[in-house]
Amino acid sequence: MKKRLRKKKHLKEFRDTYFDLTFEVNTSFGSEEREKFYDDFLNNLIIPMGLCATGSLEPEIDLSVGPYGRGQVHNEERAAICEWLEQQGTVTNIQAGKFKDAWYPFQVEA
Numbered sequence: 001m002k003k004r005l006r007k008k009k010h011l012k013e014f015r016d017t018y019f020d021l022t023f024e025v026n027t028s029f030g031s032e033e034r035e036k037f038y039d040d041f042l043n044n045l046i047i048p049m050g051l052c053a054t055g056s057l058e059p060e061i062d063l064s065v066g067p068y069g070r071g072q073v074h075n076e077e078r079a080a081i082c083e084w085l086e087q088q089g090t091v092t093n094i095q096a097g098k099f100k101d102a103w104y105p106f107q108v109e110a
Contacts (some may be wrong), residue, residue: 010103017073018066020097021053021081025061026090037090046085049077060093066102073099 007014025037038057046053046065051073055063065081066073078096085091 010101011041015072016067016070017099018064018102018104019073019078019099020066021061021063021095023061023085024092026092029090030082037088043087045081051077 001009001011006012010016011066025034029037037093047068050068050071051065052068053065055061065078082094082096085094
């Protein structure tokens with residue numbers, strides 16, 4: 001397939017990827033502490049990496065993390081996010097999923 005068509009169809013080097021991220025925050029946190037944690041997570045980790053996170057925050061955090069705009073998320077970024085969450089000491093059950101294609105999420109990778 002020609003490069004122009006790969007770009008138009010978001011294939012190979014033009015794929016846009018994301019991964020699912022789930023974790024739990026200490027339930028003894030008050031609403032202000034949870035809000036501070038979410039702000040730190042987004043403003044000090046996700047946004048500086050050029051990523052965005054969408055999903056639900058209550059009761060269990062269930063997010064999809066991908067690039068802000070077009071592009072791919074890499075293993076190093078996923079590992080850095082998991083490492084940061086582990087260092088917080090108030091987070092449990094961290095699960096970072098496999099990379100998924102944003103345009104073809106149900107396509108099975110070979």
